[in-house]
Amino acid sequence: MKLASPEYMEEVRKRSNADPEYLKLAKGLNASFTLILEPEPDKGVSERIVVGFSNADGRIDEIWLGERPTDFTLSAPYGVWVDILRGKMGPTKAIASRKLRTRGPFLQLLQGANRIIRWVEILRSIPTEFEGEYAKYNLPGQ
Amino acid sequence: MAELMGADLLVQCLIQEKVRYLFGIPGGQLCPILDAVRRFGHDAGLEFIMTRHEQAAAHMADAYARVTGRPGVCIGTIGPGAADLVPGVYTAWADSIPMVVLTAQNQTWKSYPERGSMQSLDQVDLFAPITKWQARVTHWQRIPELVQRAFRVALSGRPRPVHLDLHVDVLVATGDESSLTHRPLPPERYRPVHPPVADPDLIERAAQMLVEAERPLIHPGGGVLRSGAWDEVRELAEYLSAPVTTSPGACGVLPEDHPLCLIAGGYGALGAQAMADVVLLIGGRLGDTDFWGQPPFWGEPDQQKLIQIDIEPENVALNRPVDLALVGDAKATLRLLIEAVKRRTSPIPERPEIAEYRATQEAWLAPFESQAESDQKPIHPLRLIRDVRAFFPRDAITVVDGGNTAVWAHYLNRIYTPRSFLWASDSGHLGTGLPYAIGAKLAAPDRMVYAICGDGAFALNMQELETAARLGLSFVVVIVNDRQWGMIKALQMDSYDARYIGVDFEDVRYDEIARAMGCWGERIEDPNEITPALERAAASGKPAVLDVIVDPWAHLTPPDLENLDAVWMEGCDLPW
Ligand SMILES: Cc1ncc(C[n+]2csc(CCOP(=O)(O)OP(=O)(O)O)c2C)c(N)n1
Ligand SMILES: [Mg+2]
Numbered sequence: 001m002k003l004a005s006p007e008y009m010e011e012v013r014k015r016s017n018a019d020p021e022y023l024k025l026a027k028g029l030n031a032s033f034t035l036i037l038e039p040e041p042d043k044g045v046s047e048r049i050v051v052g053f054s055n056a057d058g059r060i061d062e063i064w065l066g067e068r069p070t071d072f073t074l075s076a077p078y079g080v081w082v083d084i085l086r087g088k089m090g091p092t093k094a095i096a097s098r099k100l101r102t103r104g105p106f107l108q109l110l111q112g113a114n115r116i117i118r119w120v121e122i123l124r125s126i127p128t129e130f131e132g133e134y135a136k137y138n139l140p141g142q
Numbered sequence: 143m144a145e146l147m148g149a150d151l152l153v154q155c156l157i158q159e160k161v162r163y164l165f166g167i168p169g170g171q172l173c174p175i176l177d178a179v180r181r182f183g184h185d186a187g188l189e190f191i192m193t194r195h196e197q198a199a200a201h202m203a204d205a206y207a208r209v210t211g212r213p214g215v216c217i218g219t220i221g222p223g224a225a226d227l228v229p230g231v232y233t234a235w236a237d238s239i240p241m242v243v244l245t246a247q248n249q250t251w252k253s254y255p256e257r258g259s260m261q262s263l264d265q266v267d268l269f270a271p272i273t274k275w276q277a278r279v280t281h282w283q284r285i286p287e288l289v290q291r292a293f294r295v296a297l298s299g300r301p302r303p304v305h306l307d308l309h310v311d312v313l314v315a316t317g318d319e320s321s322l323t324h325r326p327l328p329p330e331r332y333r334p335v336h337p338p339v340a341d342p343d344l345i346e347r348a349a350q351m352l353v354e355a356e357r358p359l360i361h362p363g364g365g366v367l368r369s370g371a372w373d374e375v376r377e378l379a380e381y382l383s384a385p386v387t388t389s390p391g392a393c394g395v396l397p398e399d400h401p402l403c404l405i406a407g408g409y410g411a412l413g414a415q416a417m418a419d420v421v422l423l424i425g426g427r428l429g430d431t432d433f434w435g436q437p438p439f440w441g442e443p444d445q446q447k448l449i450q451i452d453i454e455p456e457n458v459a460l461n462r463p464v465d466l467a468l469v470g471d472a473k474a475t476l477r478l479l480i481e482a483v484k485r486r487t488s489p490i491p492e493r494p495e496i497a498e499y500r501a502t503q504e505a506w507l508a509p510f511e512s513q514a515e516s517d518q519k520p521i522h523p524l525r526l527i528r529d530v531r532a533f534f535p536r537d538a539i540t541v542v543d544g545g546n547t548a549v550w551a552h553y554l555n556r557i558y559t560p561r562s563f564l565w566a567s568d569s570g571h572l573g574t575g576l577p578y579a580i581g582a583k584l585a586a587p588d589r590m591v592y593a594i595c596g597d598g599a600f601a602l603n604m605q606e607l608e609t610a611a612r613l614g615l616s617f618v619v620v621i622v623n624d625r626q627w628g629m630i631k632a633l634q635m636d637s638y639d640a641r642y643i644g645v646d647f648e649d650v651r652y653d654e655i656a657r658a659m660g661c662w663g664e665r666i667e668d669p670n671e672i673t674p675a676l677e678r679a680a681a682s683g684k685p686a687v688l689d690v691i692v693d694p695w696a697h698l699t700p701p702d703l704e705n706l707d708a709v710w711m712e713g714c715d716l717p718w
Contacts, residue, residue, distance in 0.1 A: 090704050095438055097708035102438050107413030111502050114509075 002129050003081070004037055004049045009063040013053070015122050016060050022122060025115035026058030031108070034067065036075035044132020045078040072104030082134045085124055091116050148282045149174035149313040150182075152244075154326040155289040157186040161215050163206060163584060164244075165191045165199035167226075169219020171246035171310040191584070191613070194605040196223055198577040200230020201603070204239050205574075205581025209539065209561050211370055213240040213296050214581070220246050220310075221261030224268065229571060231303050235272040236569035237391060238364055240301035242292050243273060249311040250280050265307045274302040282315040287324035294333035300454035301368050337369070337471030339478060340451065344468050348449045349482035351420055351466065355447075357495060358384040359418035361432075362395045364567070365425015365452060366472050372396065372560040374476035375424065381483060383490040385418075385499055387411035389426045391567025394557035397536075402496065407431070407552070407702065410503025412439045417495065420447045425472045428461040429568065430709045435462040451475050510553040520693040521669045523550040523622060523700075527594065529672040530620050531555045533680075534590050539564065539582045543575025544596025545629025547622040549700040551594045562589075573602030576619060579685075580606060583615045590680070591617035597647065598627045604655060610685035611660035618679045618686045621652050624694040632698040633707060637716055656687035665689045 001008045016022050032054035039048050052070055053063045080099045083089050092113060094100035102109055109116075127141025146154075152175060156164070168176055179190050193199040196218045203214025214234070218227040224245040234241045245265050247253055256262035266276045275295040277288050288306060296304045319325065329335065352358050360379050366372060366388075372395045379386045379402045386396050387404045396403040404411035415421070416439060428435030440446065440462075447465040450458055451472055458467040468475055514528035527550055534540075536558040542551045542565040557563040564578045575595035583591045600621050610617070631645040656663030662682035666675050666689065679686035 089708075092701075093704040093708045096433070096705040097712060098436075098438070106416035106438055107498065107502060110409040110413045111505060113409065113506075 001127065003085070003131070004035070004051050006065060008126065008128065009051055009053070009065070011126050012123060013060045013063050015126065016119065019118070019122055022115065022118045023058050025112075025118055026055060029055045029058045029112065029115070031055055031072060032068075032070035034070045034073040036073065037081050038075060038077045040078050040132070043079060043134065045134070049078075070104075072102065072109065074100055074102055076100040078131065079134060082130050082137055084120060085128060085139065086137045087124065091120050144319060145316045146319050147174065147178070147313070148285055148308075148315050149178045151282070151285040151326065152289060152308065152313070153178040153183050153188065155286050156215065157183065157188055158326050158328055159213075159293055161188055161213075163189050163191050163203070164215050164217050165193055165202045165206075165581075166217035167193060167196055167199065167219070167223060169223045169246060171248070171313075172217060172219045172223070174310065174313040175217065175244070175246070175308075191609070193577075193609050195603060196226035197229045197573065198580075198603045198606045198609070200227045200241070200243070201233065201574050201577035202581035202584070203241055204230060204234040204237075205541075205564055205578040206585045207234070207239045207241060208367075208564050208578075209582050209585035211368070211561065213242050213293060213301075215242045215244065217244045218246070219261075220248055220265075221263045224263060224265045228268065228272065229573070230577075231269065231305075232272045233566045233569045233571040233574060234303050236571075237567060238300050238302055238368060240296040240368075241303035242296055243269065243303055243305045245305070245307050246313070247278070247307045247309045250309045251311070253309065254278065266305065269305040272303065273305040274300075276305040276307070278307045278309065279312055280309060282312055282317045283322060285312070286322060286326050290324060290327070290332040293329065298334060300365075300457070337474050338453070338469075339474040340468035340470030342478065344466060345475065345478045346482050348422070348466055348468060349479055349486055351447060351449060352382060352384075352422060353483060353486045355418075355420035357418045357493070358382055358420045358422065359414055360384050360386045360422045360424065361388065361415070361426060362386065362392050362424045362472075363389040363426020364392050366395050367392055367561055369425060369453070369472035371424070371473035371476050374473055374480060376400070378476060378480050378483065381480065381489050383493050383496065384422075385414045385496055387415055389429075389567075390431045390552070391565060392426070393563045394560045397558040398556040399558065401500070404499055404503055405507075408503045409506035410499040410501075413502050414495075414499045415440045417441070418446060420449065423448060423450045424476070425452060427457050430712075431567070431706070433709065507553065514554060517669050518693065518696075519668060520691050521667070521672070523547070523692050523697050524554055525669050526620070526622065526672060526690055526692060527551050527554045529669070530592065530594060530676065533673060533676040534592055537562065538590040538592060539586060541565070541575050541578040541582060541591065541593035541595075543572060543578070543593060543599040544622060545572070545599070545627065546624075546632060546697055546700050546703065547594060547596040547599070547628070549629075549703055549706070550622075550697070553700070555594065572596070572599035575599055576603050576606045576610070579617045579619060580610050580613070580615060583617050584613075593617070593619045595619055595621050596628065597621050597623045597625065597650070597652070600652065601650070604652070607656055607659040607661050607685060607687070615685055616680075616683045618676065618688065621687060621689045622697070623652065623689055623691050624697040625649060626694060628694070628697050629703065632703055635698060636704070637707070637711075639718070652687055652689040656685075656689075660684070662686035663689065665691065667691045
């Protein structure tokens with residue numbers, strides 16, 4: 001499924017809520033997130049993609065497409081998300097290198113670092129198709 | 143008045159400076175100086191510490207300065223001797239350590255430019271990029287003037303190494319002491335002994351900003367250690383209830399278990415740095431291991447105010463804009479700043495967010511602490527670090543040298559006292575560990591000293607085991623033996639699809655090398671043997687080497703290596 005498509009986001013919700021390790025790390029988390037995938041027309045990614053989700057006591061209870069005010073926003077060019085998902089760099093490295101930009105209380109993001117790392121592992125397990133030139137990195141899923 | 147030889151004049155000046163040690167290797171053209179040390183230096187408390195490599199001599203002088211706050215002095219003979227000092231001088235330069243580098247030089251009539259004399263080298267040019275000031279001593283009359291100036295420059299402003307190139311014909315020349323314009327004198331006659339203080343109006347403004355801040359934060363760099371300002375940092379932090387995060391090289395300004403101290407680079411510290419509304423940066427530059435003072439690990443520069451205290455105007459706003467710059471010595475300026483704060487407010491009670499920072503730090507540390515429980519064989523590096531730290535007293539001096547070894551050590555090797563953490567932080571220069579341990583032990587004979595060294599790093603200067611044994615020093619070197627340049631192998635694993643090149647060693651018995659050099663040596667493979675072996679090593683009364691075999695794969699993955707790599711390789715995307 002296409003990265004950040006409605007069925008992809010549904011799969012994210014399903015797999016996250018079924019992952020005991022993620023749920024353990026996310027326990028008590030009540031926060032909402034916006035993810036922005038910025039376009040890269042020269043790489044064949046023409047659309048800006050915005051998705052969001054919220055956690056209620058750790059479980060992902062709602063997912064949506066488009067902008068809503070949320071507690072946190074994570075934004076990066078499409079290719080950076082691809083690099084994170086194909087394991088070229090971890091999420092903390094993406095943040096440390098300022099390729100993945102964050103808005104929202106940074107302390108809470110740091111507190112959730114291990115949760116985010118686990119979450120990215122879950123995302124990596126989803127069969128994923130990427131746009132444009134990034135299609136060569138499509139993930140087979142497990 | 144008596145006729146005096148040039149070398150004697152030089153040594154008289156060193157004695158006036160109360161120089162305790164000259165570190166180096168002898169050479170023909172150095173003999174006039176060494177002979178003066180022998181004839182009258184010893185009686186005045188000046189010793190020549192003969193090393194087995196000049197690089198190590200410079201590292202020892204560096205360590206002596208880091209521990210005592212007084213300049214270290216190293217010495218090299220012409221050509222190769224001078225050239226071999228370079229790595230050690232560079233390391234001190236990078237960390238703003240006061241050092242006086244003395245080199246012998248060929249006769250004035252055949253130098254600058256040299257013309258084919260054996261071992262000739264225009265040494266002033268060699269040292270120019272790694273010393274703050276350099277001079278050729280070309281006349282007997284100028285020896286005291288230039289030696290005094292060397293110490294003045296090394297110690298004033300931002301401390302750093304300086305270099306004197308001493309022509310041998312000048313060292314053996316004689317003259318009448320009464321003809322000198324500058325005679326050997328006590329230091330207070332030729333260099334400032336009271337450091338400069340920042341402008342009082344600016345100090346008042348800084349106090350106002352700190353008092354009005356909702357979430358002030360204090361970030362000391364190495365300048366606080368150089369200036370001896372840790373008591374002032376602590377007093378100000380406690381009065382304001384402000385958290386203290388140090389740059390990675392400045393650990394120990396506050397005891398790392400002080401309720402206001404957050405471990406450098408830990409998630410508690412990074413969170414506090416990001417959340418602060420006013421930051422007081424003292425004696426630091428916000429370089430890359432401080433993530434340039436930029437988001438996300440700091441606030442946005444137009445929202446988070448920055449007050450910077452630095453002795454060196456050139457450091458102001460080096461990496462991010464300031465809101466208020468105070469140019470002055472950290473200690474003297476902080477004293478006045480504390481008074482100005484106290485005039486404005488009573489002590490601030492503990493701020494609620496501190497508990498949250500600490501909780502974040504504890505959560506960050508928790509996995510490391512649980513990995514340190516491991517009984518696995520080969521030993522997990524964190525188990526080793528934990529047991530080593532637990533063995534030594536709080537005020538022991540820690541030396542760290544290595545790649546991933548240094549990252550692992552950072553997680554669990556807590557520092558509790560200032561000037562007790564020796565690490566080549568801004569150069570990352572490997573090979574400092576053993577020489578630093580020797581220099582530290584000479585500087586603080588009554589304190590326990592231990593070094594945690596990568597195997598690669600240790601072997602760069604392991605010849606100094608003989609120096610340590612000869613001097614009868616006792617300290618412990620723990621070798622984290624993973625048989626590889628671990629940090630580089632880890633980078634090859636992560637970023638180059640495990641295409642390893644030039645990173646693996648053969649098994650080396652460092653314990654046997656130690657014993658062959660007159661030291662204590664043991665190899666450790668069982669985690670439960672670490673503490674008993676430390677006991678035996680410390681009881682040996684010798685320089686001791688514990689060659690500890692660690693799990694080479696576990697050693698490759700300290701989690702924060704990724705973040706460091708992000709900083710070091712910023713802007714360099716590999717095309718695969
Ligand atoms: C003098 C010097 N040469 C090369 C390097 C590059 N370098 C950085 S870390 C590293 C590996 C260090 O290996 P070791 O000392 O065994 O420690 P480990 O990473 O295995 O813990 C190297 C070669 C350096 N920092 N200093
Ligand atoms: Mg190694």
